[in-house]
Amino acid sequence: VRRLSLFLLLAAACAGSGPSPAGPTDTVEAGPAAAAEEAPAPAAPPLTPAGYLAQLEELSALATKNKGDCAALAAALTRAFEERRAALLAPDPALTKAISGDDALRPRMEAAMGALMEGGLACRDDPAYRALAPAIRPAAATAPAAAPPL
Amino acid sequence: MKRHPITGAAALAGLWLSAGAASACPWDNETYHAEARSLPCVFEVLVGAYPQHTEEYYEARIYAADQALLFAPYYLEALDMKAVALLKLRRYEEARAVLLARAAADPDGYETHANLGTLYTFTGELDLALEHIDKAMAKEPEAHFGREKYHRMLVVYLKDVAADPEVAKKRDFLGLSLTRAQLTGGSKGEFKKSGLEEDAFDALASMISVYGADEVPDLYLAFGDLLALRGERRLAWTAYQRVVEMKHPRAKEIKKWQRELWTKIRDDYGPGEGMSEGLYRGIDQAYAGERATAKTIRKEYAAWEKERLAAGLAVFRDEGLAEIYKKQAEVRPRCKAPGILRGELAGVEAPR
Numbered sequence: 001v002r003r004l005s006l007f008l009l010l011a012a013a014c015a016g017s018g019p020s021p022a023g024p025t026d027t028v029e030a031g032p033a034a035a036a037e038e039a040p041a042p043a044a045p046p047l048t049p050a051g052y053l054a055q056l057e058e059l060s061a062l063a064t065k066n067k068g069d070c071a072a073l074a075a076a077l078t079r080a081f082e083e084r085r086a087a088l089l090a091p092d093p094a095l096t097k098a099i100s101g102d103d104a105l106r107p108r109m110e111a112a113m114g115a116l117m118e119g120g121l122a123c124r125d126d127p128a129y130r131a132l133a134p135a136i137r138p139a140a141a142t143a144p145a146a147a148p149p150l
Numbered sequence: 151m152k153r154h155p156i157t158g159a160a161a162l163a164g165l166w167l168s169a170g171a172a173s174a175c176p177w178d179n180e181t182y183h184a185e186a187r188s189l190p191c192v193f194e195v196l197v198g199a200y201p202q203h204t205e206e207y208y209e210a211r212i213y214a215a216d217q218a219l220l221f222a223p224y225y226l227e228a229l230d231m232k233a234v235a236l237l238k239l240r241r242y243e244e245a246r247a248v249l250l251a252r253a254a255a256d257p258d259g260y261e262t263h264a265n266l267g268t269l270y271t272f273t274g275e276l277d278l279a280l281e282h283i284d285k286a287m288a289k290e291p292e293a294h295f296g297r298e299k300y301h302r303m304l305v306v307y308l309k310d311v312a313a314d315p316e317v318a319k320k321r322d323f324l325g326l327s328l329t330r331a332q333l334t335g336g337s338k339g340e341f342k343k344s345g346l347e348e349d350a351f352d353a354l355a356s357m358i359s360v361y362g363a364d365e366v367p368d369l370y371l372a373f374g375d376l377l378a379l380r381g382e383r384r385l386a387w388t389a390y391q392r393v394v395e396m397k398h399p400r401a402k403e404i405k406k407w408q409r410e411l412w413t414k415i416r417d418d419y420g421p422g423e424g425m426s427e428g429l430y431r432g433i434d435q436a437y438a439g440e441r442a443t444a445k446t447i448r449k450e451y452a453a454w455e456k457e458r459l460a461a462g463l464a465v466f467r468d469e470g471l472a473e474i475y476k477k478q479a480e481v482r483p484r485c486k487a488p489g490i491l492r493g494e495l496a497g498v499e500a501p502r
Contacts, residue, residue, distance in 0.1 A: 059221050081221065093224040093255035100226050100256075113218040113225055117466045120217030121210070133220055 047087055049098040053105055053112070055084050060112035063119030070126035073119055081136045089137075176237055176268040176361065177261045178230040183471040184360050185295060185352075191485035195355045196373065196388045197437065198364065199444035201451035201478045206459050208235040214466040224255035231466060233265055238362055242273050260289040264298065268361075271301070276309045295488060300324075300353035307368070319400055322372040324350065326379065333378050333386075333407055334414040341380040350376055351491040367396035371404070378411065382491070383418070387411045387433055451481050 059080050066073035081088060099105045123129035190200035215232035218225050229252040236245035249269055253262050267282035283302045290298075307323035321327040324346065332340060354373045357363045374389030390408050394401045412433060454477060464470035478484065485491075 056222055077221075088221060091222070091224065093251075096222060096224040096226055097256045097259075109222075109225070110227070113222065113228060114464075114467055116221060117214040117217045117228075118464060120220075121214050121464070121466075122462060124213060133216070137220060 047092065047095060049095050049102065049105060052087065052091060052095045053099055053109055055087055056116075057108065057112045059084075060115035063115045067119065067122070070123035071128040073123060074126070074128040074132045077132060078135055176234045177264045178234040179227055179466070179468075180231075180234070180471055183468075183475045185297075185356050185487060187487060188475075188479070188484040189352060189355045189487045189490050190359045190482070192351060192355060192373075192377070192382075192385055192491055193388065193440075194482055195359045196370070196385065196392060197440040197444050199440055199447050199482055200359050200484075201455075201481050202448055203238070204452045204455050204459075205239065206456055207465060208238050210459050210463075210465045211235040224251065226252060226256055226259070226261070229255070230261055230265060233269075237265075237268060237272060240272075242269065245269055246273075258289070260286050263289065267301065267305075271305055271308075274308075276305050276312070279305050280309075295352070296349050297353040297356055300350060300357070304357075304368075318368070322375050323368055324372045324376065326372065326375040328375055328378060330410070334383070334410050335381075336377075336379045336383070336386075337381040341376075344379055346376065346379075348491065349488055352488050355490055365396065367393050367398040370396070371398060371400070374404075378407075380491070383411050383415050384433060387415065388437060391434075391437055447482055451478065454481075 059077060062076040062080055063073060066076055096109075099109045120129070189195075194200045212232050212235045215228040215235070218228040219232070222228070229248055233245045233248040233252065236242075236248065246269055249262070249266050252259075253266065256262050263282040263286035267279050267286055270276070270279035270282060280302070283298065283305065287298055287302065303325075304323045307317070310317045326344070326346075351373075354369055354376070358366075358369055358373075363369055370389045370392040374386045374393060377383075377389055378386035387408050390404045390411070393404050394408070398404070415433065455474070458473070459465070463473065465474075
């Protein structure tokens with residue numbers, strides 16, 4: 001995953017696009033330099049709800065893996081977020097709506113979000129973890145400027 | 151906990167709305183636990199003898215929601231959880247920002263409109279509140295276990311009172327203006343004739359005990375009127391007592407009603423009717439005792455909740471909420487919903 005993440009970062013830097021909509025996988029073997037030299041990467045297709053969820057599940061797996069070690073969790077989440085910044089920083093709001101309306105995806109989303117909430121709550125008083133939010137979202141922008149028309 | 155500010159149209163509605171806002175029907179993942187199957191019984195609601203969440207609980211819900219929103223900023227369940235917690239803490243501007251994010255992600259969602267309707271009710275933006283309540287009800291006509299319509303009636307009433315403060319002296323928000331005969335001669339038959347439905351009791355109990363409108367005298371006035379009309383005179387007396395204590399503009403008139411009710415209650419429960427002496431000797435004494443008990447209940451529950459939060463209770467999960475509501479029912483039994491007035495713990499019925 002780390003090798004692929006590096007590839008994605010380089011590809012994004014060269015082509016100005018984000019990571020694959022399906023998120024990192026272990027099956028990609030192509031070297032980053034070769035890929036970059038051969039041709040500019042095409043613009044990434046829009047993220048699908050399942051692809052978006054897969055990325056969130058990877059983050060939630062870190063919460064489970066690093067349970068009990070807040071500093072490690074904070075570091076892992078920071079790294080993972082940076083690797084997926086293009087997809088996670090300002091996602092299409094319709095993605096979560098689509099996930100909520102899908103009987104197969106919704107429970108997976110609840111499980112992923114539950115793991116992140118649990119991990120965060122357990123590390124509530126940890127300085128390293130508390131530094132996570134301002135580090136990855138310096139200006140927490142979760143709200144649009146105005147409500148949509150009625 | 152902060153009191154509701156007097157805002158907008160609610161302020162115009164009159165000083166007795168010093169609690170400043172009305173009840174409403176917000177929706178998040180706690181709603182089912184809090185209301186679907188049980189509620190505090192009517193008597194407990196009237197005297198305040200039910201556990202209330204601590205500020206620490208809502209802060210924990212907000213923090214938990216933020217952990218999800220950090221990575222998925224439009225996760226609807228977390229937006230609802232955070233917005234409702236902010237509403238409970240009276241942090242309306244923060245709640246507004248969260249709910250606008252929710253509206254961006256789910257512009258047609260029932261929860262979007264139900265929660266915005268609630269926000270605007272609390273802030274006194276009553277026209278906006280009505281628009282969103284109507285949107286919510288159009289999406290789900292039987293929304294919120296059929297209780298959303300009472301939220302709507304309350305907002306319409308507040309608008310009417312804002313336009314003409316005299317309205318508050320003539321009728322309650324359900325439109326009731328009891329006659330003397332209805333006040334002391336209420337019965338199930340009289341209630342049925344009024345066209346009102348039993349779910350009104352559930353709705354009022356929710357508004358007061360779940361949504362934090364426990365300082366809004368208009369709700370207790372409507373509760374008293376409903377109970378009197380249905381022949382629940384002891385409960386009606388209790389509801390009216392809260393109205394008097396909260397200095398509603400009709401307090402003087404309502405004190406007279408209480409005396410008439412008390413006379414009727416004594417006739418109903420006179421000695422030798424199989425009732426204990428305490429029940430007929432002094433309802434005001436019993437009331438004072440229950441109000442004192444209410445404080446103890448809340449204090450004990452708050453201590454438990456804080457302890458569990460410190461231990462990491464998962465307030466965002468069903469299991470955590472189930473533990474909370476199990477404890478609340480242990481502290482003070484709850485009545486089955488819908489139909490809490492029919493619950494066996496709902497109070498002593500007068501002989502027929």
